[in-house]
Amino acid sequence: MHNGHGGTKTAQQLYEHLARLDSSYTPAACAQYTEWIDEIRALKQERNAVVLAHNYQRPEIFEVADFIGDSLELARQARQVAADVIVFCGVHFMAETAKIVNPERTVLLPDLRAGCSLSASITAEALAERKEALRKVYPDLQVVCYVNTTADVKAESDVCCTSANAVKIVEALDSQHILFVPDENLARYVQTQTRKTILSWEGNCYVHHQITPEQILAVRRNLPHVKILVHPECREDVIQLADAVLSTSAMVRYAKESPAQEFLIVTECGLSDRLLLEVPEKKFYKSCKLCAYMKMITLEGVLASLREMQYEITLPEEVRVGAERSLSRMFELSA
Numbered sequence: 261m262h263n264g265h266g267g268t269k270t271a272q273q274l275y276e277h278l279a280r281l282d283s284s285y286t287p288a289a290c291a292q293y294t295e296w297i298d299e300i301r302a303l304k305q306e307r308n309a310v311v312l313a314h315n316y317q318r319p320e321i322f323e324v325a326d327f328i329g330d331s332l333e334l335a336r337q338a339r340q341v342a343a344d345v346i347v348f349c350g351v352h353f354m355a356e357t358a359k360i361v362n363p364e365r366t367v368l369l370p371d372l373r374a375g376c377s378l379s380a381s382i383t384a385e386a387l388a389e390r391k392e393a394l395r396k397v398y399p400d401l402q403v404v405c406y407v408n409t410t411a412d413v414k415a416e417s418d419v420c421c422t423s424a425n426a427v428k429i430v431e432a433l434d435s436q437h438i439l440f441v442p443d444e445n446l447a448r449y450v451q452t453q454t455r456k457t458i459l460s461w462e463g464n465c466y467v468h469h470q471i472t473p474e475q476i477l478a479v480r481r482n483l484p485h486v487k488i489l490v491h492p493e494c495r496e497d498v499i500q501l502a503d504a505v506l507s508t509s510a511m512v513r514y515a516k517e518s519p520a521q522e523f524l525i526v527t528e529c530g531l532s533d534r535l536l537l538e539v540p541e542k543k544f545y546k547s548c549k550l551c552a553y554m555k556m557i558t559l560e561g562v563l564a565s566l567r568e569m570q571y572e573i574t575l576p577e578e579v580r581v582g583a584e585r586s587l588s589r590m591f592e593l594s595a
């Protein structure tokens with residue numbers, strides 16, 4: 261989504277905007293944020309920079325973002341950036357994806373600790389070994405890798421996908437046997453949507469994997485009218501309770517367009533914050549699961565990133581080209 265948050269808010273306006281989310285947004289905190297927001301906006305102009313932010317980012321980050329979206333939208337957006345600098349407010353693999361698709365730009369990640377448990381569950385070497393062994397049994401095997409992976413894993417794969425297009429990509433391939441890496445939960449969900457044979461990896465997202473069916477059932481029992489929107493990184497027994505299984509941005513669209521008034525948002529908590537701010541007339545219940553990696557990115561960190569031009573994402577060219585091939589194939593197949 262192109263950010264429609266408009267001009268700079270005064271400290272009081274920012275406080276009124278954010279205080280309904282939680283009590284950490286005090287008048288003093290919002291006064292400090294307003295100063296940083298002004299400085300970031302000035303530095304963006306000076307450096308010819310744009311800020312891309314994932315849906316899970318802190319709401320104060322949305323105030324300086326030029327574009328907010330899910331992994332697929334951010335990858336598409338990064339491809340089109342003409343500015344010199346991209347400050348990526350998300351996790352490392354997302355910033356890396358921006359660099360892969362738009363290598364002429366300087367891509368900055370404000371905090372290098374912003375990793376991802378899912379992306380850490382697979383290496384290119386381990387994937388190459390598994391692929392070789394499986395191709396002896398299934399010669400037609402193709403590897404679909406979730407975008408939540410490092411560049412060298414993407415380079416070792418045939419095509420990438422995101423939560424928004426995983427089923428479409430698998431269906432578009434001319435192979436019957438697919439090795440789907442690294443998210444075992446997403447792989448299992450894709451298997452329920454296709455007649456192809458999906459072989460999976462042993463990886464998961466620690467945020468989504470900790471959500472249990474008991475937590476969802478408690479809401480369903482007490483509030484049966486609430487629509488339950490679930491991210492496909494959740495466990496199979498949680499997905500089975502969903503009214504809709506959606507990527508983060510698809511959840512936003514669904515909540516805006518549905519005639520329903522109340523929703524349980526079963527994904528990282530930041531998305532519920534975005535919904536609470538953008539759709540104030542509807543009611544959203546949160547899963548209250550935070551991604552510690554996503555929350556490494558702070559407004560102060562974004563300011564330091566633009567001041568010091570840190571931390572730049574770089575890639576060996578042969579890895580970048582290999583990863584770009586897998587991403588380009590995804591863009592073609594999901595066009």
Ligand code: 13P
Binds near residue numbers: 330508
């Ligand atoms: P989306 O592509 O649905 O935004 O998901 C990204 C992610 O990291 C989910 O945990």
Ligand code: SF4
Binds near residue numbers: 351466493553
């Ligand atoms: Fe990775 Fe999960 Fe965090 Fe998404 S929510 S960045 S998959 S650890």
